[in-house]
Amino acid sequence: MNDKKPPAITQKGKNVAGAMFRVAKQTLSGGRVLATDGEFQFRMTLCKSNVCGSFIESNMTCVVCGCFLDYKLSLTTEECPLGFWASIKE
Numbered sequence: 461m462n463d464k465k466p467p468a469i470t471q472k473g474k475n476v477a478g479a480m481f482r483v484a485k486q487t488l489s490g491g492r493v494l495a496t497d498g499e500f501q502f503r504m505t506l507c508k509s510n511v512c513g514s515f516i517e518s519n520m521t522c523v524v525c526g527c528f529l530d531y532k533l534s535l536t537t538e539e540c541p542l543g544f545w546a547s548i549k550e
């Protein structure tokens with residue numbers, strides 16, 4: 461159980477817009493956008509361990525950013541808001 465509250469809908473919208481901008485920038489620069497299965501699983505293992513105290517298993521979201529982790533973790537451009545895993549640079 462997690463007592464933390466997710467961000468307000470306006471902040472979630474800003475977070476999604478930021479992610480879309482980073483994906484667009486990465487795409488335009490010819491970089492890889494999608495994480496490999498291994499990269500995705502590495503991130504997911506960290507989130508599911510709840511070392512951050514911010515993982516919500518019932519809907520697979522992060523309470524810090526409010527993101528759906530199935531999507532967030534699949535994008536190379538994204539990073540953990542608390543620094544537990546990084547974006548993927550090549």
Ligand code: SF4
Nearest residue numbers: 507512515522540544
């Ligand atoms: S993205 Fe970071 S803060 Fe959010 S659930 Fe995963 S490890 Fe925790």
